[in-house]
Amino acid sequence: MMEYHGWITVRETAGDDDDEDRLPRIVDELRLRIAQMDSPYLLDLRYMNGEPFIHLGGCSNHRMTPDAVELFEHVGVIAPGSYGLLHVRDDEDPGHENEVRVLRLVRGVVTQHTEALLSPCIPTLEDPFTG
Template identity: 60%
Template sequence: MFEYHGWINVQESADAADDTLGSDGLRRIAGAVAARPAEIAGPGLLDLRWMNGELFLHLGGFRNHRDPEVLAFFGEVGRLAPGSYGVMHVRDDEDPGRENEVRVLRMVRGRVTDGTEAALSPCIPVLEDPYGGQDGP
């Protein structure tokens, strides 16, 4: 099972003076980012939209198996728009050594780091009861 939920505030740069709403550079980035969700097959949520002059990407899904394209796409947005920030939570029971945790991918200034989401991990017993029906915390 592969579950993911996230958002990115897509920013051309981290320069506070570069906050021109809907700048040409950001519009070009929006075009490049918008082309990718159509290439990533599947029933998940990949939604790019302008809100109050800012560009946001929302993504989420629940699949039977890992989708490396979704993980790659998250990082790709940061490379295209190096001022971007956001988070994505991932639960992947096929990830050796991490099958019982929720990972959090953090994007700051377009760079992605990977850690464990302490509030949701370990999945058993925090989110689900152990196998065999024992009660959780």
């Protein structure tokens, strides 16, 4: 099973010197990429309070394609001021089958961490299998 939930605040830079013309071009490029991903799950880019945000989530019976992770990495490259988190539970991830992992996007870099509040999945989220 593969479950994921995440968000990204899209910003051109980490400073206050954003080019007002560049951010809309970045958002347009991201809209095209999201449209090409053709996900049956939650995948949304919208403006809220004048700022662009990406929200994504899904759950499938098997490992997802790396599209969500690649999207985080791509945003980091084209808009290095962006930041966000992607929580992933993947029971087919060797060595991490019993963990919720967090991908953190900050200043153009994506890093992976164990989510201590939700891990280990058994017994934190679910009872041990007794069958």
